[in-house]
Amino acid sequence: MANDKLDLKLLATRTRDIYERNAVRFDAERSKRLNEKPWLDRFAALLPAGAAILDAGCGAGDPIAxxxxxxxxxxxGIDQARAMIALARARYPDGEWLLADMRDLELDRRFDGIIGWNSFFHLTQDEQRTTLARMAAHLKPGGALMLTVGPDSGEVAGHVGVDDVYHSSLSPRQYQDILEKFQLRIVDFVKEDPDCALQTVLLAQKHAANDQ
Structure with a gap:
């Protein structure tokens, strides 16, 4: 699936610029039909009422946040693209929208849930490993983590507007092994879910305090 004509390593460094350039177009073309609703509801079912959620790579805040x-x-909501955060702030001025990179996640609080939908997979494999550690540290005991990833280990190019954009994934076993180190268990891992636009979804939960 990888395009041999593309330098994927170089492409991986351009994700922020691509979203800065394509923010308005991406937001306009991003489906708001919520095909992902069944997964969002599964994630929400693991959270307490009024839970604090971190949307990592929130984009313009619609439809996930x-x-x-x-x-x-x-x-x-956090996003590394200033243009995306500007759209989110304009659309939902009462929300909390932070210009931040999930790879450098360092907030002074923990969350009941963290979601990285159509964002986490833009990180390189090494970046994913270190970012999972940061996400786990920001999760409360019993907290939920949901990410869209790839069906297996690899690197590919996708598209945002007319630009190529980097994607990567670890293998399901690699995700399992890493998450277990940080006291998370995988609740479900569905490859290319036909009911969710062929998204591959990882849903995990951190052990409760009395289980650690």
Whole structure:
């Protein structure tokens, strides 16, 4: 699936610039039909009422953050693209939108849930390993983590607007082994879910305090 004509390592360094350049177009073309709703609801079912959620790679805040806010959750959105955060702030001025890179995640609080939907897979494999450690550290005991990844280990090029954009994934076993080190167990891992636009979804939960 990888395109041999592309330098994927170089492409991996350009993700922020690609989203800066394509923010308005990406937001306009991003489906708001919530095909991912069954997964969002599974994630939400693992959280307490009024839970604090970190949306890592929140984009313009719609539809993921908006859906959870509508359910009464407290959402903090972070994105490394200034243009995306500007759209989110303009659309939902009462929300908490932070210009931040999930690879450098260092907030002074922990969350009941962390989601990286159509964002985490833009990190290189090494970046994913270190970012999983940061995400685990920001999760409360019993907290939920949901990510879209790839079906197996590899690197490919996707598209945002007319630009190529980097994607990568570890293998399901690699995710399992890493998450176990940080006291998370995989609740479900579905490859190319036909009911969710062929997204590959990883849902995990951190052990409760009395289980650690």
């Amino acid at each position: 908006a859906y959870f806010t509508g359910k009464g959750f407290r959402v903090t």
